[in-house]
Amino acid sequence: MTAARASSRHPRKLQIHPSVDNYSTHTHPNVKARLTKHPRFYLCFSPTGSSLLNMVGRWFATLTEDALRRGVFRGVDDLVKAIDEHLRAHHDDPRPIV
Secondary structure, eight states, rough: OOOOHHHHHSOOSBOOOOOOOOOOOGSHHHHHHHHHHOTTBBBBETTTHHHHHHHHHHHHHHIIIIIITTTOOOOHHHHHHHHHHHHHHHHHHHOOOO
16 A cells, blocks of 8 residues: 555554565665655564465465456456455355465
8 A cells, every 4th residue: 555545544643554574675775765754654564474464365365266366357346246245255154264
């Protein structure tokens, strides 16, 4: 999410703490300079191999495999509908992500 998009949704007086992986791109000089210009953004790094991020990645992989891959979407509305249908089905029969 860019600083401009997040700023439009959150009051300026609040700090924003996105959780990110610890890849070197987040410590690149350009990123550091941007964060210095926007001090309300504070990156929270997760450890490499973090189980939470692994589960989130697995969930998005399942979404892609079950609802999106080989799908035909004539526009954003069709894509959103496919994702919503997948979420509904997932919530009707929830299972732990392994």
